[in-house]
Amino acid sequence: MPSAHRVAFFVYDGVTLLDVAGPAEVFKTANRFGADYRIELLSPTGEDVTSNLGFRVGVDGPVAAGDGTYLVPGADRFPGEPVPGDLAAAARVPAEGAGRVGSICTGAFILAAAGLLDGKRATTHWQVTHKLAARCPTCRVEPDAIYVRDGTTYTSAGVTAGIDLALALVEEDHGPDLTRDVARAMVVYLQRAGGQSQFSAPLQGPPPRSPALRTITDLVTANPRGDHSLGELAKHLNVSTRHLTRLFHDELATTPARYVEAIRFDLARALLDRGHTATQAAELAGFPGYESMRRVFAKKLSISPAAYQRRFSTARRG
Structure with missing residues (x-):
């Protein structure tokens, strides 16, 4: 034996x-x-x-x-x-x-x-x-x-x-x-x-050292639904898109587009936690539509917004 x-x-x-x-x-x-x-x-x-x-x-x-x-x-x-x-x-x-x-x-x-x-x-x-x-x-x-x-x-x-x-x-x-x-x-x-990642807290980290870059990150955080294309963000600082991209890379190790996506993702996740529908969360967080938000959830969490909400929106059972 x-x-x-x-x-x-x-x-x-x-x-x-x-x-x-x-x-x-x-x-x-x-x-x-x-x-x-x-x-x-x-x-x-x-x-x-x-x-x-x-x-x-x-x-x-x-x-x-x-x-x-x-x-x-x-x-x-x-x-x-x-x-x-x-x-x-x-x-x-x-x-x-x-x-x-x-x-x-x-x-x-x-x-x-x-x-x-x-x-x-x-x-x-x-x-x-x-x-x-x-x-x-x-x-x-x-x-x-x-x-x-x-x-x-x-x-x-x-x-x-x-x-x-x-x-x-x-x-x-x-x-x-x-x-x-x-x-x-x-x-x-x-x-x-x-x-x-599906269990992690919303985006956290030290603020940018550069006042100019902090202006941009504060702008995105305050209004995730705004037009935050690379060109529009660069206009706010009156700098070239290349210079702004370099600032994000050097201080935050990311790109402007990925930063905006991360802010919108964190907001959408918080909205789902509070009971908003996936469609509402996508709109309020600034995604072009539900499908755009779904792709980000699949990339970051390997699950859909609906699956995320079933896991984390409430611990109550009817």
């Missing part, structure tokens, strides 16, 4: 409890349908830890090399502070011999500090993907991915994306039929539509 597949979670003081419980529930549920996963919780010293919610988490033992699957959950304090060297060193131990190594949410920062993401594709929570890229300059960070596989290394986005990752791992082991049963039992999607 084959031995159980070991799934080891690295836990430590401050660990995000849902990053552990969500994926663990997937593996436990899979056992109901014929899988054989053995879940272990390992801490740096073998002592119990306290989660981010203040709950005590009992562990099975100290970190040790082993086979199977090894997962590193995140914590609220990363990446606001560097990963301590002793924590990174402890996190490195169970990776030795593991068939698969993965992280949930900001657990990617621990993998990066342990040198386990060097030269690999990776992701983390959408709010801090830029920080992961800075912390791990050899990584190729994919900001919109729900999870990323690079060989036997896996990283996932924020919090509940750990469930998506765990389902993908179960499917690798047992195929889509068993995994579909698990997803149905847990009332989650077998495969979530779209990337994590």
Whole structure:
């Protein structure tokens, strides 16, 4: 009889409890349908830890090399502070011999500090993907991915994306039929539509340094429905279209057209959140029509405005 597949979670003081419980529930549920996963919780010293919610988490033992699957959950304090060297060193131990190594949410920062993401594709929570890229300059960070596989290394986005990752791992082991049963039992999607951009906040970032460019961005933000063609925007500053394009490129790393599109997209998304119809949102946000807005949603979120609204306009059920 084959031995159980070991799934080891690295836990430590401050660990995000849902990053552990969500994926663990997937593996436990899979056992109901014929899988054989053995879940272990390992801490740096073998002592119990306290989660981010203040709950005590009992562990099975100290970190040790082993086979199977090894997962590193995140914590609220990363990446606001560097990963301590002793924590990174402890996190490195169970990776030795593991068939698969993965992280949930900001657990990617621990993998990066342990040198386990060097030269690999990776992701983390959408709010801090830029920080992961800075912390791990050899990584190729994919900001919109729900999870990323690079060989036997896996990283996932924020919090509940750990469930998506765990389902993908179960499917690798047992195929889509068993995994579909698990997803149905847990009332989650077998495969979530779209990337994590659909969950991100509206356009945010530092204002342009140049007063001239700030004039243009304020103009677009104040009136997204206006005529914001490249020529019209350049006229407001009495500069050439080439000069204005260069200002956007140098300060905002985008083009005037893409900036206008992003502002309109963020406004349309907010309008959908507030219950406006897709047609109303397209008009109020300044899109030429619904089809134009639909193309932008498909490009940015991989879902339609209607699908976005079903997911995020309300949590109420009639």
